[in-house]
Amino acid sequence: MSDLEQGKRNDLLISPFLVMFIIHSNQVGVGVLGFQRYIAAYTGNDAWIVVIVTGLIFHIFIWMMYRILSDGTFDIIDLHNKWFGKWIGTVFNLALMMYLLLGTVVILRTFIEVIQAWMFPELATWVPVALYLLLTYYVLAGGFRTVAGICFFGVIIPIWLVFTATAPIKFSTFSNLLPIMDHSLKDFALGTRQMTLSYVGIDILLLAYPFLKNPKSSRIWAHMGVILTTLVYTMVMIVSLAFYSAGQLQQSIWSTLIAWKVVELPFVERFEYIGITFWCFVVFPNICLTMWGASRVGKKVLHIKQKYFVLVLIAFVFTVCVMVVNRDQVDYLNTLTSIIGTYVYYFYIPFIFLYSMIWRRVKRRI
Amino acid sequence: MKYVCSLAIFCFILTGCVAEEIIDEVPILFIVGYDQGEDEKIKGTISLQTFDPNQEVETRAFEAEAHTSKGLRNQLSGIPKPISIGKMAVLLFSEDMAEEGIIDILDSFLRDPAAGRLIYVGIVEGSASELIKNEFQYLQGIGPFLQNLIKQSVEYGNMPQNNLHLFDYKYYGDGMDPVAPVLRMEKTEVKITGLALFDGDKMVEKLNLDEMFLFALINKSFSAGLYELELPEGDYATLQKIKSKVNYKVKDGNTNPTLNITVKLNGNIVEYTGERLTKEKKEEIAKTFEKKVEAQGIDMIRHFQELEIDPFSIGDHARSQTRQFDFNKWDEHYPDLPVTIDVKVNIGESGIID
Numbered sequence: 001m002s003d004l005e006q007g008k009r010n011d012l013l014i015s016p017f018l019v020m021f022i023i024h025s026n027q028v029g030v031g032v033l034g035f036q037r038y039i040a041a042y043t044g045n046d047a048w049i050v051v052i053v054t055g056l057i058f059h060i061f062i063w064m065m066y067r068i069l070s071d072g073t074f075d076i077i078d079l080h081n082k083w084f085g086k087w088i089g090t091v092f093n094l095a096l097m098m099y100l101l102l103g104t105v106v107i108l109r110t111f112i113e114v115i116q117a118w119m120f121p122e123l124a125t126w127v128p129v130a131l132y133l134l135l136t137y138y139v140l141a142g143g144f145r146t147v148a149g150i151c152f153f154g155v156i157i158p159i160w161l162v163f164t165a166t167a168p169i170k171f172s173t174f175s176n177l178l179p180i181m182d183h184s185l186k187d188f189a190l191g192t193r194q195m196t197l198s199y200v201g202i203d204i205l206l207l208a209y210p211f212l213k214n215p216k217s218s219r220i221w222a223h224m225g226v227i228l229t230t231l232v233y234t235m236v237m238i239v240s241l242a243f244y245s246a247g248q249l250q251q252s253i254w255s256t257l258i259a260w261k262v263v264e265l266p267f268v269e270r271f272e273y274i275g276i277t278f279w280c281f282v283v284f285p286n287i288c289l290t291m292w293g294a295s296r297v298g299k300k301v302l303h304i305k306q307k308y309f310v311l312v313l314i315a316f317v318f319t320v321c322v323m324v325v326n327r328d329q330v331d332y333l334n335t336l337t338s339i340i341g342t343y344v345y346y347f348y349i350p351f352i353f354l355y356s357m358i359w360r361r362v363k364r365r366i
Numbered sequence: 367m368k369y370v371c372s373l374a375i376f377c378f379i380l381t382g383c384v385a386e387e388i389i390d391e392v393p394i395l396f397i398v399g400y401d402q403g404e405d406e407k408i409k410g411t412i413s414l415q416t417f418d419p420n421q422e423v424e425t426r427a428f429e430a431e432a433h434t435s436k437g438l439r440n441q442l443s444g445i446p447k448p449i450s451i452g453k454m455a456v457l458l459f460s461e462d463m464a465e466e467g468i469i470d471i472l473d474s475f476l477r478d479p480a481a482g483r484l485i486y487v488g489i490v491e492g493s494a495s496e497l498i499k500n501e502f503q504y505l506q507g508i509g510p511f512l513q514n515l516i517k518q519s520v521e522y523g524n525m526p527q528n529n530l531h532l533f534d535y536k537y538y539g540d541g542m543d544p545v546a547p548v549l550r551m552e553k554t555e556v557k558i559t560g561l562a563l564f565d566g567d568k569m570v571e572k573l574n575l576d577e578m579f580l581f582a583l584i585n586k587s588f589s590a591g592l593y594e595l596e597l598p599e600g601d602y603a604t605l606q607k608i609k610s611k612v613n614y615k616v617k618d619g620n621t622n623p624t625l626n627i628t629v630k631l632n633g634n635i636v637e638y639t640g641e642r643l644t645k646e647k648k649e650e651i652a653k654t655f656e657k658k659v660e661a662q663g664i665d666m667i668r669h670f671q672e673l674e675i676d677p678f679s680i681g682d683h684a685r686s687q688t689r690q691f692d693f694n695k696w697d698e699h700y701p702d703l704p705v706t707i708d709v710k711v712n713i714g715e716s717g718i719i720d
Contacts (some may be wrong), residue, residue, distance in 0.1 A: 246539060
């Protein structure tokens with residue numbers, strides 16, 4: 001590669017610290033608005049421990065991913081082709097694309113359901129979907145650096161919302177957290193499996209890796225991203241456990257939003273509306289990142305120009321989102337993603353991790 | 367040009383997607399009262415306020431009967447629509463309604479994303495409808511007036527914290543039962559007369575103001591308003607800024623539970639009808655107060671045990687202090703749970719004279 005090409009390439013790369021925002025913004029989505037009751041169903045007052053434990057597990061996944069990607073600047077698409085050959089590699093890559101697209105659909109549709117249930121019951125699904133996807137196209141047309149920028153602002157702009165947690169504390173009973181560690185190991189395991197869905201999203205690293213300046217030194221930032229996510233989730237979980245009684249929490253579909261109902265501000269009576277509006281910033285980077293990832297697969301595997309392939313993906317996501325019409329279907333999509341996500345993280349990533357270790361060792365012998 | 371065109375197109379196609387609600391035209395609902403109607407229907411009375419920029423605030427009361435709370439809206443044919451319940455402040459229930467259970471109606475507000483959770487739930491001795499129809503006495507409207515009345519008695523008075531969220535909290539939580547303020551209209555005045563105690567969502571008992579004060583002190587750490595204490599010799603002392611620090615200790619929650627409550631009270635004397643407030647007198651006042659809280663507290667808990675209600679959340683305290691807590695066993699033990707209360711009163715200041 002000549003110096004000129006190298007310089008041009010550098011223009012496409014992002015600073016390592018942005019990995020933190022990419023990881024964090026892709027992990028936090030609509031899940032945090034209502035994940036509490038699913039975890040508390042298994043571990044009750046110990047649910048916050050599950051949140052921390054799952055966060056720790058995801059540090060292991062980060063480590064695994066950096067080991068998988070450690071040599072050269074290949075992304076997972078190249079590695080699939082290299083390790084499994086063209087045919088099986090393509091199957092893997094297409095599966096990855098479908099997984100990313102499913103992620104887009106789930107987050108977009110679930111968030112629109114929130115808007116429909118809370119703010120505008122009469123709003124037709126296609127309107128916000130169209131708006132979001134239009135904006136997504138605009139961002140993707142700017143390339144990965146723009147996507148990373150959106151991730152940065154998607155974390156920075158709504159970060160002040162963490163201070164709203166002080167309002168429910170006024171009505172909280174912190175003895176709800178006692179006695180600590182009062183559940184069986186099996187409950188904790190089931191809770192952790194359930195919690196995985198909320199942490200899913202670091203897989204974008206497998207595709208974003210070649211776009212990082214000094215990719216190896218970025219690992220610390222990836223860990224920081226997961227730590228930030230863990231902190232946010234743990235705070236939300238502890239406040240929710242103290243604010244709701246056990247039975248009440250199981251009743252609440254969007255516990256975080258309902259807790260916002262007790263925020264009192266002089267200029268607005270229902271704070272949820274402000275919260276949901278700001279949540280648009282949280283959701284948007286998710287859509288951009290997953291769509292970007294899916295379009296990368298299209299570019300590299302199907303050899304279609306990213307510009308055009310994004311349009312195909314947008315049309316696909318639009319159609320699927322509009323076809324989902326009620327709560328049960330949204331719930332089904334979430335359950336499906338949860339199951340697939342569990343397999344991706346607990347089987348697929350350890351599998352390619354081991355595979356890459358063995359492959360490298362064999363290669364070295366030869 | 368391309369961008370300008372697309373912008374113009376979007377300006378047109380993205381408007382009017384949902385029904386608009388203009389704040390100056392939407393009538394705002396602050397209060398709803400529920401009474402028992404005919405044929406198992408509920409009778410709802412609302413007081414609507416319309417804020418017109420040029421005119422004064424307009425308040426009117428309406429009444430209708432239906433089977434569900436939201437169903438009342440259809441029956442309220444004479445009112446301007448759409449009604450906004452985002453600023454709802456107080457829900458009132460008549461006593462006979464509360465004895466039948468109120469969760470079905472509360473469900474309507476818990477389910478609705480537009481409704482808040484800081485709404486006060488109040489019980490009216492007599493008719494809720496009458497109370498609301500008396501609205502023209504209050505300049506700001508009966509809803510905001512009652513909201514302030516209850517809010518102030520929580521913040522500065524002797525009423526324990528309560529609102530829709532806490533009602534729901536205690537209704538769905540195990541080992542606890544909700545409470546709500548009781549209101550009464552006397553001639554032209556609305557008064558708070560005590561605290562209603564619920565078994566689930568059914569009202570089973572009422573405390574008067576004196577008992578409500580004790581309830582608030584023992585219930586959880588609290589800072590109450592004024593309290594007038596009768597001394598053995600017939601003198602009176604008034605205590606102010608009473609702060610309580612409460613600790614519940616449940617032992618052997620699953621097998622053979624016992625409960626000990628320690629209450630530390632701190633208060634200032636602001637009035638005394640005797641001659642001189644000496645050190646001994648102060649100690650006597652403290653002792654009298656201690657004995658009173660202890661004796662009445664025990665009586666109160668005994669009474670709750672007889673009724674099998676748990677407004678002090680004793681079951682929840684037991685759960686938080688027992689590993690692998692079993693609520694079924696607790697429910698068996700609760701009616702004859704041995705309870706002891708230790709009260710320690712500390713008199714702080716006694717004003718600027720002896």
